[in-house]
Amino acid sequence: MTGPARTRDAALERVAEEAAAVPDPEMPMLTLRDLGILRGVERGADGRPVVVITPTYSGCPAMEAIREDVRERLARLGHEDAEVRTVLSPAWSTDWITEEGRRKLAEHGIAPPSGSAPVGPVPVRLSVKCPRCGSPETRTLSRFGSTACKELRVCTSCKEPFDHVKPL
8 A cells, every 4th residue: 555545544544533523412421433323434536535424313403413513523624625424224223322332321320222223023121220220110201301312211219310212
């Protein structure tokens, strides 16, 4: 591999690292990497960087803010012309949340999804553990929490309410 190609690859890797480190506007303790919504970074036909992202669901209101945050961060690297492309297929799954992301969710009082996204018939979920005390004795207060991708639950042991990322 020649010097210029290596430089181009290193520059693209830097773009990928910067895009991955952008915080989610609704849950700023998580990055795009943590959530698994950064699908990849490539060079467009014109040579400019293209960042590919997938929303947590197709109607996610945070996507425009995420696109702008990625563009702003890349502009500071000298990539004012970077493109941020949204793809919907395959659809995002909670399986894409990294272990670090799950840890951060629990650390901030949000119960991370457990298990894999269902394929076929949806299995009955027996319980969601409380992120504060660990009790499996919780119940749903509202199918919608602080954002549409979360539900509001309460622990019947410690009586604390908490958000739970809905498994998708």
